[in-house]
Amino acid sequence: QVTLKESGPVLVKPTETLTLTCTVSGFSLSNARMGVSWIRQPPGKALEWLAHIFSNDEKSYSTSLKSRLTISKDTSKSQVVLTMTNMDPVDTATYYCARTLSGSPNWFDPWGQGTLVTVSS
Amino acid sequence: SYELTQPPSVSVSPGQTARITCSGDALPKQYAYWYQQKPGQAPVLVIYKDSERPSGIPERFSGSSSGTTVTLTISGVQAEDEADYYCQSADSSGTVVFGGGTKLTVL
Numbered sequence: 001q002v003t004l005k006e007s008g009p010v011l012v013k014p015t016e017t018l019t020l021t022c023t024v025s026g027f028s029l030s031n032a033r034m035g036v037s038w039i040r041q042p043p044g045k046a047l048e049w050l051a052h053i054f055s056n057d058e059k060s061y062s063t064s065l066k067s068r069l070t071i072s073k074d075t076s077k078s079q080v081v082l083t084m085t086n087m088d089p090v091d092t093a094t095y096y097c098a099r100t101l102s103g104s105p106n107w108f109d110p111w112g113q114g115t116l117v118t119v120s121s
Numbered sequence: 122s123y124e125l126t127q128p129p130s131v132s133v134s135p136g137q138t139a140r141i142t143c144s145g146d147a148l149p150k151q152y153a154y155w156y157q158q159k160p161g162q163a164p165v166l167v168i169y170k171d172s173e174r175p176s177g178i179p180e181r182f183s184g185s186s187s188g189t190t191v192t193l194t195i196s197g198v199q200a201e202d203e204a205d206y207y208c209q210s211a212d213s214s215g216t217v218v219f220g221g222g223t224k225l226t227v228l
Contacts, residue, residue: 105211111163
């Protein structure tokens with residue numbers, strides 16, 4: 001059974017850096033054609049893709065947030081880490097990680113339960 | 122920037138057929154995917170590659186594609202199908218895009 005679980009702070013202050021960890025089980029981060037993506041959802045709003053990383057260390061970022069995001073993985077720990085710098089209240093959202101299947105385009109199945117991050121002073 | 126357009130809401134009575142559309146210029150060249158999201162829960166994939174249904178998803182869920190529009194059809198809607206539905210695809214460069222979501226209400 002494939003599962004993903006997000007962890008990280010529930011509250012961050014404006015201008016701080018957010019670090020989120022996704023721990024996966026049931027598949028390996030070294031599997032070809034599989035990776036992990038981060039996707040967020042502000043309260044009451046739509047989903048927004050942020051970044052992905054694949055087994056060959058291929059990385060891709062949202063065009064609008066590229067300057068603030070870094071994604072990395074530790075295959076031995078089955079973990080993917082996302083950092084987002086210079087957090088702002090508009091970044092308040094539930095952050096999901098999801099197993100990503102390589103395709104045209106990439107797609108997501110399954111998703112983690114999500115973690116709500118609030119940005120406030 | 123590229124957008125996928127969905128109706129904000131669709132309402133149907135139990136047992137009826139619900140159709141949720143998603144429009145985008147790149148859809149003829151990129152597959153579409155559909156996710157169901159119930160309140161307080163993570164999204165769940167219900168259709169992949171325009172019309173394929175993952176294992177465990179009821180047969181009443183189906184997908185189709187025609188030109189720049191893809192459609193999620195739920196036949197014989199049940200109360201448990203009330204949820205938000207999101208389409209997902211990509212722009213011409215392959216960057217993932219989600220639609221704005223459609224709230225399905227079962228009357």
